Amino acid sequence: MNIDFHSHVIPKTFVSAIETDSARVKARIDGQGETRRIVHDQGYVYPLFREFVEVDAKLAAMDRKGIDVSVLSPAPPTFSYWADGSLAVELNRLVNDGLADMVSASPERLRGMGIIPMQHPEAAIDELERVVRVHGFKAVEIGTGIEGAKLSEPRFQPVLRRAQELGVFVFLHPYYVGNKTGLEDYYLTNLVGNPLETALAIADLMFSGTLDRLPSLKIGVAHGGGFLPYQIGRLVHGHKVRSETHARSASSPLDLLRRFYFDSVVFEPQALSFLIGLVGADRVFLGTDAPFDMGDETPLTTLASVEGLSEAQRGQVAAATARSLLQE
Template identity: 40%
Template sequence: MTTPTVDVHAHVLLPEVDALVAGLPGRTAARELDARRNGPAALAVNGPMVRERVPRLTDVAVRLAAMDAQGVDVQLVSPSPSHYHYWADQETAEKVYRLANEATAAHCSAAPERLRGLGLVPLQHPEQAVLALDHALEQGLTGVEISTHAPGRELSDPAYERFWSRAEDTGALVFLHPFGCTLDERLDQWYLSNTVGQPAENAVALSHLIFSGVLDRHPGLRVIAAHGGGYLPTHIGRSDHAWRVRPDAQGCAHPPSSYLKRLYFDSLVHDPHVLRELVRVAGADRILLGSDFPFDMGTEDPLADLRAAGLSDTDLEAVRGGNASALLFTE
């Protein structure tokens, strides 16, 4: 049987979650922060862009037709990162993750042979993280999506140890996808909040996982980094150098570059030379096809982008679907 083409970076919009948080005081403050960080020009583009894509984000039939046009057999569907709502208090956060998990599962259940789903975890409340992960798995989801940090907490925070342990024990996928950037108004022009901010956020978050020893303590974790892991894989030599010469950079047991082969990365880097470098430093067996469906910072033709990298037939087939199939379809 031919290995399916699997896109691990595709999103769903959940109007139920938007309705739940509408009008809450924390939501207003979060929107104001998002507006400051992105700037007025980006916000003027974002609204119409998302509205034009709502059918692909909510209607399963429209989604499947778009997948067919792309040559994609299976999508791993995660909630739009706008649904994280890490500003929410404990009560609201529980309502958000339960509703998001259930709505995502319902969306995927309309085409179970072609859609797999991820739920959400409220990183701002580490004590809820295991409960949220378990709830996602109980809905039949494959794992959860998280951002690169929560207010006042990095992914290296010891408060997340129980979450990492549970994800490792269950084999759940953890999809690392940034939302926003802590460089704030420095990036509020020319859409730098996304083009520079998201790769920077990924690099920082992955560095926290590596240097803090999280991946040493939990070698079985199955973490997928969106956007090719951001800037870290192509600049990992600087991290290795720091690990060798700086005692304060030796929190991990091995050179930082070695941990790239314990992580997974999507292929969405928008440059065939960068994709080849990602394959070189992480290994072809750690790269998964990703499109950021259906947003404008993604790709309309992920297979064409993959072929442009000029990989060997074996490596291309692994990235096209072999690696993802092993993660999604083997017990």
Template identity: 35%
Template sequence: MRIDVHTHFYPSGYLAEIRRHSDHASVTVDDAGQLVLHYAGDYNVLAPAHHSVEARLADMDAAGIDLSVMSLTTPGVHVERPERGVTLAKLVNDEYAELQRQYPERFRFFATLPLQAPDEAAKELERAVRQLGLAGAMIFSNVNGEPVDRPRFWPIYEAAEALGAPIVVHPTAPAFAEYLSEYRLVALLGFAYDTTMVAVRMVLGGVLDRFPGLRLIQTHLGGVLPYLAERVQRGYAVYPELKGKLQRTPIEYFREMYLDTVLFDPDCLKLGLAFAGEDRLLLGSDHPHQVGDLFKAVRVIKELPVERTVKEKILSGNARRLLKIETAAA
């Protein structure tokens, strides 16, 4: 079985609302007739599988993906005014729940949360998991420039821990995005920075001491966390501002995080596997973004020089355990 945990879908109701009105996003049509969703610092070209169930299923079948665990992706609803964000989050999650009901063997979803209103986000997370049956939630690495380790966001983590609901941490444009406006550097470099930054801040900021049962999924193989974790560990041991502030050393927290495999270089994946362990890697494709690749995501795991049992864990076993997925295919 193959379960893709990093793949994105825009519900039709959300796109209609953004086209009708948004404070910070817009939808246009390019010369090729494709929808383009613009937001501060970047844009997404919408492939058919971004918003068509039929196209999504066709792509999954072609690549041999049994089940997709989808999320909204950028720009998210947190870029809107708080009351608008709450309304959009409920609209998205209700549509996700309906699709999950219609296609229980093929689709699961991570809830969208109005992160600019953390108390409301915690309530929506509880509704999404308890009432709608969604798999957990996705948050972003910053909320309109504010790091998400800050205490005002802690109600979300308290709710997630109580629910046993995993939280996917997805990058968005970093606070210094204006310096990355050329060459698509927000997507190419800025996302990797923000992914790494949020993983380190969640540890050094004490979030995982406060909520030890919180389960985090870091996207894009943790950014450059496997490469830089030793430096963070070393700094924690010598900098007086950090030393002794945590219950454990940083590396212990990092290695409890889950990493998805959205880096398709086999050497990078071998590093990620050595860093996180075979029980902490989850198949991801970033489909259907331009920079995603549904076929390569599967192929690179199948070709890794590791035991078949390890590949099976990455392709589906870890996701099934973490997300409590039971299907006929499983």
């Protein structure tokens, strides 16, 4: 079995909300048919592929890639961290309910990963509990940052603690809806910016003591952990020689890195080999990041190209890690 734990959708409920009141949702839909795209007021534009909204298109893409089961997560712009109060709750609920409808259309092949309004922590806890109770979700997806706020901030700790108590897997994904300063050219906002955002989030959770305070939290990161796994030696050295880095956590950054789970979306087999060797196959799961253009269209080929893996390790990455997180 092959399980894709990083596969995006944009439920029809969210699309309908844009079409009904674009000013309220701060987005609009341009074009018709295959040329449709979502344009966010904050500047992010992307095609509205059928695979985002249609279950049959998602299943067809899975068949093409050799994927048996996909864990569907809403595309990050649906997080709507800009929204206040009741609107934030409304948008997150309609996305989660729409996602649940997609899963119910093919329950043998699809699983759900909800979103929660992190900018309003009490509401985030309420929605976390609701998607677990009502939809049976075993995972939620949140941003690596919340409109510039770090996940280590005290106001977010109750949310992460409640996820720990519920045994819910928390998947960190870069969240942005516009260009980042200095990365405007050459699509660097995504190519460099996304891995950088992930690396910063991991380092902050390490050095802030957040992971020490939440020893049982199941937490994962997109895009192979960004840049951080490949510079972990620098963090370990810095933790030894700089007082700032061990002021709030005495734990080794390498030990804390192995607390995370990582997807396989790094494209380069040697990079994936290094990641598996560093954290273990039981901390890595298959991912595609579909259907974004920066997704891996041939994830099984990438995995098969990693030299030196045992069949047990390949099976772990292809499915067993995901099954443990899904509690299946």
